[in-house]
Amino acid sequence: MLLLRRFCLVAPFANDMASLIDLANPTRFMRFSSLLLPWLTGLSVLFLAVGFYLAWFVAPPDYQQGETIRIMFVHVPAAWLAMMFYSMMAVSALGTLVWRHPLADVAQKAAAPIGACFALVCLITGALWGKPMWGTYWVWDARLTSVLVLFLIYLGIIALWRVLDEPSRAGRAVAILTLVGFVNVPIIKFSVDWWNTLHQPASVFRMGGSTIDGSMLWPLLVLALGFTLFALMLHMLAMRAEIMRRRVRTLTILEAERLDRLAVQAQGTPA
Amino acid sequence: MSALTQGLGPHAGFILASYGAVAAILVGLTLSIIRDHRAQKRALAALEQRGAGRRRSERDTP
Numbered sequence: 427m428l429l430l431r432r433f434c435l436v437a438p439f440a441n442d443m444a445s446l447i448d449l450a451n452p453t454r455f456m457r458f459s460s461l462l463l464p465w466l467t468g469l470s471v472l473f474l475a476v477g478f479y480l481a482w483f484v485a486p487p488d489y490q491q492g493e494t495i496r497i498m499f500v501h502v503p504a505a506w507l508a509m510m511f512y513s514m515m516a517v518s519a520l521g522t523l524v525w526r527h528p529l530a531d532v533a534q535k536a537a538a539p540i541g542a543c544f545a546l547v548c549l550i551t552g553a554l555w556g557k558p559m560w561g562t563y564w565v566w567d568a569r570l571t572s573v574l575v576l577f578l579i580y581l582g583i584i585a586l587w588r589v590l591d592e593p594s595r596a597g598r599a600v601a602i603l604t605l606v607g608f609v610n611v612p613i614i615k616f617s618v619d620w621w622n623t624l625h626q627p628a629s630v631f632r633m634g635g636s637t638i639d640g641s642m643l644w645p646l647l648v649l650a651l652g653f654t655l656f657a658l659m660l661h662m663l664a665m666r667a668e669i670m671r672r673r674v675r676t677l678t679i680l681e682a683e684r685l686d687r688l689a690v691q692a693q694g695t696p697a
Numbered sequence: 698m699s700a701l702t703q704g705l706g707p708h709a710g711f712i713l714a715s716y717g718a719v720a721a722i723l724v725g726l727t728l729s730i731i732r733d734h735r736a737q738k739r740a741l742a743a744l745e746q747r748g749a750g751r752r753r754s755e756r757d758t759p
Contacts, residue, residue, distance in 0.1 A: 543725075547723070551715040554715045555711065660727060663731070670737035671737050673741055674741050677744045681747070
């Protein structure tokens, strides 16, 4: 009976896992992503267009921060995505190290530049928001410094991918670095609670509900969804490029080996 | 442009610079990924056209 109950609980997840594992096949992923990409592109354009319209023409200026609140609509989604992409990379790193998943390090490599760009957007827009509101572009407090560290970790990961030629060796080294760096993600999230900082505490996802008025919250959520779909579309495209790069590498090596064999045969054949 | 700047108040420069930075970074990222995707697709097509990766028996068969 207990076994049956366990089976009932596990079976639906087992099906989900099986379909995920099916997708992990690069050929299936290429087919699936070519079907999904146009939809992701269309939806991201739609949500971004509606989101920017709401952010610029519907959301009112803040009673304290005035029009500078419009910077929030790009700063906050960029911060979320910088952390989300790093978390995705940490899961992929586990996939590389524990399950030797064929697409895990492809996903990780493709995600790094996208996460780095969103971390950079977060830092630049944060500095441009900080100057008029705090009177300074930068302070070395916990939130700002931990996001800068996240950006530097992203750069380190991208550099490590470029230094090591052999993809599976590079994938394992990067996976270890990614998992070590993951300790920074909860530090970013909770830095505003653990230390005194100029940065405001969490105001959207918090116990007791959001402290942002609906007239600003909805444009923010629509834009966040638009940016997320856009980033996932870029990630899928970058993964496809990486799969093709690996195929090109393998075929080039096979071709070189074939030419080598032909050269040896030609030398061994008497004239 | 000046009407927009006036509408955004005294900190218009910071707001417009933020959106400009977002556009520059994300457009640059998108273009680099699309260019890479196209380059890999071209390289793969060229290799496959040369018959790279096919087994010797397949390649030798007319």
